[in-house]
Amino acid sequence: MKFNTLILILILGLFTSNLFSQKYELGKVTIEELKESRHPIDSSASAAILFKKGDTKFELNNEGEWTLVTEVKYKFKIYKKEGFDYANQQVYYYVGGTKEETLHFRDAVTYNLVDGKIQKTKLKSDGEFKEEVNKSTKVKKITMPQVKEGSIIEYSYTLRSPYITNFNDWYFQKEIPINYVEYNVYIPEYFKYRTIVTGYEKVNVENLGISTGSFAQEKYTYKIDNVPALKEEGFITNIDNYTSILKCELVSISYPREPIRNIAVGWDDVVKSIYDNESFGSELKSKSYFDDDLKIIINNLTTNEEKIAAIFKFVQNRMSWNEKYGVYADEGVRRAYKQKTGNVAEINLILVAMLKEAGIDASPILLSTRKNGIALFPNRSAFNYVVAGVEVLDDVILLDATNKNVAIDMLPLRAVNWSGRIMRERGSSSEIDLLNVPVSKDNIIVLGEIDSEGNISGKLRRQLTDYNSFLHRENYGSVSEDSYIEKLENRYKGIEIEEYKVDNVKDLEKPIVELYSFKETNVVETIGDKMYISPLLFFTLEENPFKVDTRKYPIDFQFPIKDTYNISLKIPEGYEVEYMPTALNVSMENNYGAFKYIISHKGNSLQLVVNLDINAFYIPSDAYPALKNFFKMMVEKQAEKVILKKK
Structure with a gap:
């Protein structure tokens, strides 16, 4: 037993030593890598990431505008047919603001061993696709060619973003093993970011001051090797809550001879920015489209309980959810009401507006679904769902008309996730416990x-x-x-x-x-x-x-x-x-x-x-x-x- 343990330690040591001796660059594929028939540590793996490497840097143009540039390089190994899905990759990017992000794939190549020689097949234009997810989000997809058992896949992409307040989350783990991950972040001296690494794997962090270029920078390097595959253990709703992920948020900006500008927001700031958006607050003010129906619904009803039940049942039965999430209306409540279908925000903003017009103290409640995860600090992307809340004495009645099977004061299970944030018209907000449900x-x-x-x-x-x-x-x-x-x-x-x-x-x-x-x-x-x-x-x-x-x-x-x-x-x-x-x-x-x-x-x-x-x-x-x-x-x-x- 001691001998076997020693052998295992030596294997792991040699594997780790080999990892650190490698240069993690694209195009450096060897015959030995292509011959490898199973992962050296996790023999059950259908595929593995041989390395994932990224750099995030800041560019400053002549107009004084910053661009966040992130380049990511991937090298995959396919061991089994079950791993063929990793030939399909996709990256989302934001196009909903006054300025848009851009995304470009490069260096996408499949390597195979054919008759003892390395065969290289480049991705052609017909293997790349662009799709619109919603008004604010697009996705680019690639489908790698000639993927077989034993193939190695490489690609990189560059994401350019005018939004420097939040980096995209950096994942150190996936559902397959990763041999090596490295992420370098270069922060200009003017910016201070709040960072947090979640999960259970230990990520090594180094920082180094850099004085070259037109401004001084601090370089932060995050490294981890031999990252085990995320294993679903059952009785888990969202594995991302326990995954090793780097999250960054801009806290402050300090230019020479200027006062410090605090950027980091509290929950009230997040709520206000969402409420002030024309695809949210303005939609709540629109009411003429349902006036005639509302008069019929509440005719002869005298108590608030009766009105709440009648309005909720009406919206629940009339509207069909298109299975799209988000805190903003996509097509607008008026059009959604007419077409009898809409996203989460449209349906439940209609419900809030009708309740308010009937004299009920109703407000929208922002929350994050179970699959969206748990927000670790206030940020504008923390929420992806809206429900209605009616405040009664010291309680809040929860209402979600997107689901045909929920009763009053019940949310569908997708929305029962720790806490939400009620948004009052007067400008205040407060936390709502979403786990306070009956047995x-x-x-x-x-x-x-x-x-x-x-x-x-x-x-x-x-x-x-x-x-x-x-x-x-x-x-x-x-x-x-x-x-x-x-x-x-x-x-x-x-x-x-x-x-x-x-x-x-x-x-x-x-x-x-x-x-x-x-x-x-x-x-x-x-x-x-x-x-x-x-x-x-x-x-x-x-x-x-x-x-x-x-x-x-x-x-x-x-x-x-x-x-x-x-x-x-x-x-x-x-x-x-x-x-x-x-x-x-x-x-x-x-x-x-x-x-x-x-x-x-x-x-x-x-x-x-x-x-x-x-x-x-x-x-x-x-x-x-x-x-x-x-x-x-x-x-x-x-x-x-x-x-x-x-x-």
């Missing part, structure tokens, strides 16, 4: 009977509340009853379902209630004169979802849950209970979770009550061993059998 319940009641052959028949009632009911409507609301019953029967290992009925699918303010009869043939095993019964029936958790020994990232359960099972089983005549599992009552530290298992029998009846509570959205990674053990105890307890014996 979502799954209540199951079963009345069943075991026959002499070990088959179970009975009736089941299931009630789903809050996000459990939301997910049911999202996943099955448009599915036919026959198709849904088939899915249920497959999920529960071949049970037979009859007399199915479901209530409140369309009534979003009420829980989903399912009722059906069932026949089950797989949870009782008969051996000789004994029956071995899984008392939790087809709801038994058979394996631990947490299998790895260690975990880097927090565990995201999406929302707090409370699952309750109340199962009553009548045992067949001529049998008696020989053995029953013991009760179990276990809780995690910090009240993260609790599990209770109580089973009893009286006469010819078994009674099982099981409760599972997960009380937190997120459980930190240092609690992972306890969480894994918590689920291990649950699985073991649920695997225990009730034993019946013939009298």
